[in-house]
Amino acid sequence: MKSAEKISRRKFIRNSGMGLLGFPLLYNATWNVAPSDRIRVAHVGLGGMGNQHIRWFSGFTDVETVALCDVDQSRLAAAAKNLSGFKPGSKVDTYEDFRYIIDRKDIDAITCATPDHWHALIAIMAFGSGKDVYGEKPLSLFVEEGYKMRNLREYNGSVFQLGTQIHAGENYHRVAEIIQSGILGKIHTVRLWKTGGSPGLGFPLNETPPVTLDWDMWLGPAPWSEYTPVRCHRTYRHFFDYSGGVFADFWCHIADIMFMSVHPEGLSTIEARGEVPDDGIADTPKWIDVDFKFKNLNVYWTTNPPAVPGADKMHIGAHFEGENGTITCDYTTKTIKIGNEVTADIPEVPKTISRSPGHQRNFLDAVKTRNLPESHLDYAQEMTLPMHLALISFRLKRRLKWDSQNRQFWDDPAANFLLTRNYRTPWTLPSV
Amino acid sequence: MAKMKKYILISCIILLFSSSGLSQNRDFVPLFNGRDLTNWVLAAPEGFEVILGEMITRSYGPGTDIFTAKSYGNFILRLEFLLSEVGNSGVFIWRNPAIQSNGFEVQLLAPWTPWRPDLYCTGSLYGHVAVSNRPDETPGIWYSMEITCDRELVTVSVNGEITTIADIDTVETLAGKPFTGLIGLQGNHGAKGQYAKFRNIYIRDLDAEPDYVLKGFHDKNDQRRKLARIAAVNLGAEMIQPLAGLLSSENTAARSSARQALFDIVARASDPENPENSRAKVRSAMNKSIQVSSTETTVNYLEWLSGLIAE
CATH class of the missing domain: 1.25.10 (Leucine-rich Repeat Variant)
Incomplete structure (x- = not known):
């Protein structure tokens, strides 16, 4: 490593609030895959999805689950117990502060299933300490965080996989093959939907946080707020301070098949409509409809299913309209319509895309080979971007024009202001 | 007894409200300019016309109503009306012509045979809330009417006397309906030849x-x-x-x-x-x-x- 890089990395570590144990966090460029070929994994954020991570990863023979972290001691204890159920005899270290995990040199990879407002910072600090990251969706809370993540991952050479596990399934691969075969003609319109939206969550009074919970750490870079249970575990998603509602939750899953198959480019305009809940303190969309204009492609997101056959029975779905036909799909089913013919598959379309060994396995393989995993960071960031821009349009209640080259909105300082937010002291978003 | 107490309380509140200047036309703006149908949208082209400062029903039958161009939620509406013999019209509140069940009609009715009960007479919230103090209904003379929509409280008065007080939150037939919408005047709802006339229509928009x-x-x-x-x-x-x-x-x-x-x-x-x-x-x-x-x-x-x- 060149000394200039060393200095800049040291500076980066200091700026990002690391060095918790007081020793310099410098790593050489060799990766810490143990000689035995086992990958030492730590899990950060131990709610429902975090426990899935524990179960999924501990099931691989080449994974050693070495550490767990959550800001809530009761969740931490429950997760440790779960692990010993999945893998009897596991020895695991538990932490309430993820920086202990960042500081450990013997950990190869982390998974992150915290609320969204922590995603970018934890990933970036993990990259800085030479770790690979399997990070839950959505990728980040702010657009600028996504670009920072890309820069720093590239600089550190880490492997990143977004936790869009449906990507790995057979159905998305087959849908992508059929679309890419050209049999439907050029795709000019995509309709995406997810029924339901954020509930209001009522008007609870503020409370003292439970003694097991480090509320200040849970908030982390987010603005300070008094504690009330609905702002925290399970329902934090319905607050813009921490996430973007049902829309942000499901966008990545269903937009994934659009990016996998037609990979839209040249996003130019975004126009969202919708409403916030009236029956509670939640502030993310009760419903949201969005019109996106990409280069040669119109994309429509709706909260109600579009008026296409079969959509009304699907709570989430994607409908592709080509010059010669359409395909409608969800996570596990697909319907193709060419002329008057409706089929579930087109056997003549050859298998052209190699199948995934599974989303977590694909990540672990990438940790070893240093190849890009299937939902790598650049792909994930491009896929997540329209969702964030749509929420800005929703909040400002106006049509926005995006400048893909300069990564900002045209002629709208307020919209650009919402591309990021200063972190709460002492947290800062590092830069290279 | 409890109901009576509530009535007295509400009446006192209204008196307070009135004495604080509501009885003057201060803060009121004309909804009808006396010359044409600016601010209004006809549901049918022949529904109403303007003659000598009055809006007059022209045609008859359902669908000949007229609505404000703008929605109103909380407001005080003042107008004068005159009905022909057997005339039947009304003032629509919180209406959405596309959703007929939204809002309600403050009834305007000349005496009918058979006699219409208090749930369907002038001043009633037609079919929802009966009048508690039935007004005079003699046709051919001008009456003033004031309709106040003050959040859940709707009050109707005719010639300065309260006819109807409704707590909308307790009216089951209006449960779950929006508290905002268009104001409308019902086209002649009787037979051919009958009519209703309106003049001096003013509104105080409390939401402003x-x-x-x-x-x-x-x-x-x-x-x-x-x-x-x-x-x-x-x-x-x-x-x-x-x-x-x-x-x-x-x-x-x-x-x-x-x-x-x-x-x-x-x-x-x-x-x-x-x-x-x-x-x-x-x-x-x-x-x-x-x-x-x-x-x-x-x-x-x-x-x-x-x-x-x-x-």
């Missing part, structure tokens, strides 16, 4: 009055609180300081509605399509609010929000 709107943030009804929020956003800069005050309210609903309203006011001002002086007004009100806010959470929120319209 900051103090009234601010109280709406404490309303226990989610939909009415939402209307207060929308009204506040329409008022803009002048609502910022009062709303910032609500950010430290003990009332969680008022607090979170105020937070959203503030966001929406600043977001609207931040639209590059809006003139810089509207942004300057909002900016100045935000700065004043920041200076007087006592809690750190409030200051942080307002400072962040000001970033949307930073110079």
